[in-house]
Amino acid sequence: MKQVIVVNEALRLPRGKLAAQVAHAAVAAYLHAPRDVQRRWLKEGMPKVVLRCETEAELLDLYAAATAAGLPASLIRDAGHTVLEPGTVTCAGIGPAAPADLEPLTGVLRLVR
């Protein structure tokens, strides 16, 4: 089992802000997963990877594809108190899920550096 968090890198969020948004996505997507998938993922050490996309449209498409595929997924919008406009889409969490189910959706995406 693996979890993928995809970040809208058009925003170039600062480190701390990015980390908080990714953590939101991770917790929210986890809560959408079936109990047995949650258990397996925790037992395996919660593997997760943070990947990038380049536009908000790309992120929305990815989220729609994940939910259409029946994968646990979360879309995170910033409350906009600080850096961003309210409602800005910052990232999406997909999984935990089987790597084979994530691959068609996120296999081409690169790591956030």
Place this chain on the structure above:
Amino acid sequence: MKQVIVVNEALRLPRGKLAAQVAHAAVAAYLHAPRDVQRRWLKEGMPKVVLRCETEAELLDLYAAATAAGLPASLIRDAGHTVLEPGTVTCAGIGPAAPADLEPLTGVLRLVR
């Protein structure tokens, strides 16, 4: 309810790596919280903040103080496949908990930028 994730900024982790470690800490600390606290925090929109400390020793002390105070807490060690030595302590999640219970431990810490 609020969750705090404290990062060992001596490591100056790159953005994606930092985000993944903070997400580990957020999920792990969440799972240590009592069910009613989990529910309240989720209902309130999972408020979380990413703060910095300057040494591993400081992070270990903070984690020990949090567990001694009976707060849900997680200490994250990197598996060390990539950037870090195996077992390097990267961050700690504390909470969800009442802000008044977090304040004595983390009130002086600054935000990660």
